[in-house]
Amino acid sequence: METFLQLIITGILVGSIYALVALGWTIIYKCSGVLNLAMGELTLLGAYVCLAFYTWGFPFPVALLATLVVGFVLGLLTERLFLRRMIGQPVLAVIMITAGLSFFFRAVVGFIWGTDTRVFTPQVFPTEPVRFGKMVLGQVYIWSFLAALVLLVIFVAFFQYSRWGLSMQATADDEMAALSLGVSAKRVYALAWAIAFMAAGVGGTLLGNINGLNISVGHLGILVLPAVVLGGLNSVPGAIVGGIVIGILQNLSGGYLEQLTPGGVKEIAPFVFMVIIMLFRPYGLWGWEKIERV
Amino acid sequence: MLKINNIEVFYHEVILALKGISLEVPTGGVVALLGANGAGKSTTLKAISGLLRHENGKVAQGSIEFLGERIDHRSAEEIARMGIVQVIEGRRVFEHLTVEQNLKVGAHLRGNGATIRNGLEAVYRYFPRLRERRNVVAGFISGGEQQMTVIGRALMTGPKLLLLDEPSMGLAPLLIKEIFEIITRLYQEEKISILLVEQNAKLALAVAQHAYVLESGRVVMDGPSEQLRENPDIRDFYLGLTDLGARKSFRAVKHYKRRKRWIT
Ligand SMILES: Nc1ncnc2c1ncn2[C@@H]1O[C@H](COP(=O)(O)OP(=O)(O)OP(=O)(O)O)[C@@H](O)[C@H]1O
Numbered sequence: 001m002e003t004f005l006q007l008i009i010t011g012i013l014v015g016s017i018y019a020l021v022a023l024g025w026t027i028i029y030k031c032s033g034v035l036n037l038a039m040g041e042l043t044l045l046g047a048y049v050c051l052a053f054y055t056w057g058f059p060f061p062v063a064l065l066a067t068l069v070v071g072f073v074l075g076l077l078t079e080r081l082f083l084r085r086m087i088g089q090p091v092l093a094v095i096m097i098t099a100g101l102s103f104f105f106r107a108v109v110g111f112i113w114g115t116d117t118r119v120f121t122p123q124v125f126p127t128e129p130v131r132f133g134k135m136v137l138g139q140v141y142i143w144s145f146l147a148a149l150v151l152l153v154i155f156v157a158f159f160q161y162s163r164w165g166l167s168m169q170a171t172a173d174d175e176m177a178a179l180s181l182g183v184s185a186k187r188v189y190a191l192a193w194a195i196a197f198m199a200a201g202v203g204g205t206l207l208g209n210i211n212g213l214n215i216s217v218g219h220l221g222i223l224v225l226p227a228v229v230l231g232g233l234n235s236v237p238g239a240i241v242g243g244i245v246i247g248i249l250q251n252l253s254g255g256y257l258e259q260l261t262p263g264g265v266k267e268i269a270p271f272v273f274m275v276i277i278m279l280f281r282p283y284g285l286w287g288w289e290k291i292e293r294v
Numbered sequence: 295m296l297k298i299n300n301i302e303v304f305y306h307e308v309i310l311a312l313k314g315i316s317l318e319v320p321t322g323g324v325v326a327l328l329g330a331n332g333a334g335k336s337t338t339l340k341a342i343s344g345l346l347r348h349e350n351g352k353v354a355q356g357s358i359e360f361l362g363e364r365i366d367h368r369s370a371e372e373i374a375r376m377g378i379v380q381v382i383e384g385r386r387v388f389e390h391l392t393v394e395q396n397l398k399v400g401a402h403l404r405g406n407g408a409t410i411r412n413g414l415e416a417v418y419r420y421f422p423r424l425r426e427r428r429n430v431v432a433g434f435i436s437g438g439e440q441q442m443t444v445i446g447r448a449l450m451t452g453p454k455l456l457l458l459d460e461p462s463m464g465l466a467p468l469l470i471k472e473i474f475e476i477i478t479r480l481y482q483e484e485k486i487s488i489l490l491v492e493q494n495a496k497l498a499l500a501v502a503q504h505a506y507v508l509e510s511g512r513v514v515m516d517g518p519s520e521q522l523r524e525n526p527d528i529r530d531f532y533l534g535l536t537d538l539g540a541r542k543s544f545r546a547v548k549h550y551k552r553r554k555r556w557i558t
Pocket residue numbers: 305306309311329330331332333334335336337338349383493
């Protein structure tokens with residue numbers, strides 16, 4: 001029973017990081033209908049940027065803030081340089097561009113930082129685990145959870161209350177109607193990319209703190225895809241819940257099934273779950289279908 | 295205020311939708327644009343508001359002037375900034391936002407808090423029903439309320455010229471009456487000029503001072519409303535005052551798309 005509880009709680013904590021990355025997927029899909037295949041590389045890039053700031057001697061919170069700023073700028077830049085000219089082109093073509101971007105970013109990271117595993121030194125979070133009754137939780141998980149939570153709350157509040165947040169949602173609902181009110185679709189797309197970069201960067205950083213940082217942090221992007229699909233691709237709350245569900249699932253399968261198999265269950269479980277859900281709910285748990293107009 | 299000078303509009307470079315249309319909207323006036331399905335009414339509005347290019351359309355000939363400036367090559371955002379707002383046909387609310395959030399998006403270009411609050415108050419004064427429904431998700435409100443929401447949303451932009459595309463489409467007679475009373479008040483009290491597209495010619499001629507009749511991309515007739523009301527052709531085809539049944543058939547063709555309403 002304790003193990004079970006422990007697995008669930010760690011799952012939720014890690015899941016909050018997945019939720020951040022899932023939010024990145026969702027926001028781009030929601031606003032522009034594009035599945036951003038470079039999502040994993042955005043996490044990678046963000047994590048290395050944060051590592052760079054940290055190794056230069058900035059305190060971690062400052063490094064994290066700097067990562068957000070750099071992510072924002074990189075997001076705007078990426079949209080302007082690579083995706084702006086694709087507006088109005090078939091979605092599949094745009095998706096191929098993002099596939100190209102993923103190789104590009106991966107190469108950039110390899111070129112600048114190499115392929116060896118790096119760790120944040122000195123350790124960012126205290127290594128002393130915290131005990132709740134019989135449960136033992138690493139502090140890095142708790143702090144990561146808090147950081148992810150704060151960011152998620154900020155993003156959700158931004159979408160619900162701010163001028164640009166509402167305009168982004170409006171564009172997702174009905175782009176033409178939003179245009180008629182003077183909302184610039186180009187800026188909405190750019191903002192979506194900026195937000196995706198910020199969320200992914202922080203997600204990658206937090207994960208890098210847990211596992212160490214190398215190219216494989218980039219797998220996070222694809223790993224989180226089931227969370228996004230589960231949430232329904234265009235639902236922000238769906239992405240958040242999906243991320244947490246995937247975290248729990250991954251932990252449970254790791255805890256209970258790993259010893260029965262040659263390994264890798266942890267990585268596969270989310271996808272199996274995704275396929276099962278898709279069989280019954282093709283639009284995910286919270287997704288809405290775009291209302292088709294003839 | 296608005297002057298369209300002999301414009302030609304193409305969709306996808308090849309489909310000629312408007313074949314030389316000229317019309318004028320005077321400051322503070324209401325002008326109606328009548329015509330059957332596919333005549334080019336919506337296309338005319340989209341050419342003015344700049345939404346045309348987002349449907350792969352283009353003004354190939356002629357010019358559109360607003361307050362003395364040419365606007366036919368400007369972006370939708372710039373045109374909205376100048377004070378022109380189009381209410382697209384078909385009650386296109388942002389379905390996953392609440393009524394009030396819909397209205398707030400209307401104030402997108404106006405930014406600051408006080409303007410938005412005043413704007414909301416003004417809209418709620420015209421449409422008290424929206425105040426009651428302010429926190430309801432717009433996909434779930436009634437068709438009439440959705441029409442009020444999109445008109446209110448357009449008012450939030452603080453427009454000088456309002457382009458209304460078939461506000462009566464698919465609404466019950468009582469609601470249509472209510473909405474047209476409000477449209478009348480808008481130009482009387484707010485001094486907003488209005489270009490009104492309608493298939494319901496009777497209603498349109500009742501509010502507008504001047505009207506144009508479009509037929510397959512051309513203006514085939516125009517004049518003061520009283521004059522058009524007496525015109526025998528108009529009486530036949532648009533007012534349904536003889537028993538040709540023409541108006542009935544227009545109605546039948548009119549595609550009123552029922553919206554699926556399901557959310558989350
Ligand atoms: N996006 C588009 N692409 C290609 N052709 C179009 C497009 N929109 C309209 N058209 C064509 O342009 C012509 C005029 O259409 P428009 O929508 O302006 O008519 P309308 O007078 O508004 O009709 P309705 O009463 O049905 O709304 C039609 O022949 C239509 O097929």
